[in-house]
Amino acid sequence: MSQLAQPSSPVLDIAPILDHGEWTSYQKRILFLVALVMVFDGVDAQVLSLSLSSISAEWGISRAAFAPVLGFSFVAMALGTALGGLLGDRIGRKWTLIASSVTFGLMTLLGALADDIVFLGACRVIASLGMGAAMPNVTAMLAEYTPLRRRSLALAIGMSALPFGGIVVGLLGAQILPALGWRSFFVIAGCAPLIVALTLIIGVPESLRFLVARGIKPAACLNIIRHLGHAVSLTTTLEDSGEAAAVKKASVRTLMASEYAGDTRVLAVAFFTVILSSYLMFTWSPSLFVEAGYSVSMSSASMALFSLGGLIGGVGGGWLFSRFGSRKTMLCMAAGALACCAALMVTPLQPAANSLPIITVSLLLLGLCVPGTQAILFVLAAQIFPTSMRASGVGLPAAFGRLGAVLSAFIGPWILASTGTRFFGFIAAMMLILFVALTLVRRHIARTANQGRSDARLNEVR
Template identity: 30%
Template sequence: MAQTQRLDVRELINTQPLSRYQKLVIFLGFAVIALDGFDIAIMGFIAPVLKQEWGVSNHELGFVISTALIGLALGAMFSGPLADWLGRKKIIINSVFFFGFWTVATAFSQNIEQMIFFRFMTGLGLGAAMPNISTLVSEYAPERKRSFIITVIFCGFTFGAAIGGFTASWLIPMYGWHSLMALGGILPLLFVPILLWKLPESVRFLVIKQAPAGQICAILKRLYPGKIADNVSFVLPTQPVSGNAMRIVLSPQYRFGTLMLWLVYFMGLFLVYILGSWLPTLVKEIGLTVSQAAIMTAIYQAGGTVGSLFAGWLMDRINPHRALGAIFAVGGLVTMAIGFAAASFTLLCLLALISGACLNGANTGMNALSARFYPTQARATGSSWMHGVGRIGAILSAFAGAEMLAMDLKFETVFLLLGIPALLTVLGVAAKGWFASGQPDNVPTVTSSLRSPS
């Protein structure tokens, strides 16, 4: 009788080259987040048309955007524990279908009240998709490349938002805002069958849940053809904790790190959203034209893609807490410097580029930091709750920006004040690195190493 081999799934993924199937998983993750970015950005493109056609006020439009963000926060918080219980694939596919369906419904809105409700429902699906697809991709990524791979898929967000802008410039003048909104819902609905067909469940999740060996073996054979024997059982390193996912996230071993992740992501998204939303208004106050304000804001957003890739690359090469702390620190200093560069449009654009690269890049890197901090059985919950708490920071940024404008503060004073949340991000990352750096997947294994099948 052939002896059953014990195969450490973590070691297998970490020691093998990136396969074609893993690259497919990465592409599917990129596509889901691109659809997410397209859908989230839609309201910005149709807002001027809604003001003209429906006569809605800025306050009403702000309420539509805010309710979507509230949906995003709640969707993230509720979906994480479900993904750690039912599986990442089920939650991802259902969330993509959910936000696609409600975006199509939004295209048929007859008034602002209906749109507020539909965008809230859409937000629930959008909030569930992003953290869970990043969790699944992280569990297929070799740890030596995990941070970079996660930042790659999150570049899909800016890609999707940019595609939305180009599409809006063509569709809205010809067919109206309803067509853009309908497209934003039809695309994810069409993508659902592809996810059902090609997206695998996380093998690490399946091992933790003691799924049938045949199910795990079938996925691994697609990942590494010809390298997986039939008579094999699958294991992971001894998990450092056990129990309910939310209890793990808030357990004494993980509590401090969890609170620091929440603090940093809250302040990080607060900064990104307050600058992204209010930068055009702020720079117009110092005499820039509408065109110059738009160019500066576009440059700020464009820096995010380069910054995200750089943050992921750096996190895989040095201590990730030091990498993110340094990037947040540079971003905070450059953001404060914007307040003292009002005399030069060129310098303003350069500082906006660096600020956008650092702040957006560091926030993307937080997803990789979260993925490497939590054990498999609580990874989706940890990541999703970090997203949910962070979205609260994004929501509050809208009110904070309006309040700063209402107070009629000086240009340089506004940007000096933004140094406070930037400082808190640096302190939070540093504190987590000192007291809760945690590498749960690197717990010594009691199982044998990878064996090549004969």
């Protein structure tokens, strides 16, 4: 019998270390580096939209010619989210995340060489596959390297890095596009994720829970545990009492045949409603306000308010999540979004009505509730599913939700054909569906803020 199988071989349960131990600087570094992926995911997702005017002027084509590129990119992002989740559960979170960063970074970089819409479109579609694949693996890494009492907040910060990337790219574009042109903008946006991928290779380990669940690379596992502040010997056997379920190869069939199938379906509906609503706001509400009589600068400011609300809602929602649990937090946010839509439905949008203060406050709160709910849906999903299917459990519902972005491109003109009543009424209907879906989630997460650290003896090798 091998040494590891002998009765005298020490056994270490990693669950108390990861769920109730100290939140070390090593774990915070992992949080920072994987959140950087989401920042530049947000940057690269908007680099084409911000460059459309410059590219159209250089090539002598209308911006409408780019509609198929944007549509196919949304589809590719949805496929990438599902594929990234499946790959993360099969080959590991770290290398799937690195591959996704390299993909969207390299394709954005190559886009700078484009001389026609076909080549640029191909680059953007492939880049979108990589962008979609990043998110489920970021959520899995954050969930598996953060103590339970801080997990919701860490996940919320990680997901809020995406809208923060939108703010960053807006600031960069305002400086780079007039001075250096769109090609330089693409080069800078493409190089950044490649640098981040290199730091992931050097500075981020594979998920410890994934390695232990798969029973691979025991030496690497022991090295990670040492970085977490625990002395272990080479003969130590690792187990994870927090993941007692049998490990199965991740697949759509496995997920939908499991006890988590019901929550997977409900989460898919929830993701669909918030992503559809968010993209309707980002894509079409500026046109709504311009047609109502406001200036282009005011319509841009309205989206800045909406984005700011999303950033606050994501981080603040994570904080509330840990103190009141997911059910109360998310139902209140869905109800808040419904109330904001109701206010905007009955508020005259024309400047002559002097309703700008109501519109401003409503847009800020709507951003807090809609993109904010989208961010913490990832927080919820990452904590519902076990390690063996966590990336898939996040990726598949989110991929279905991404189809809402595709649908927004087609229904936007229809709901803009009337007044703001129809536009915000449609979003209100989505928020009502979201509220119902959230009530049907079986595995809501209880409050975690007051869950103290486990006794130090729980972390000792027995």
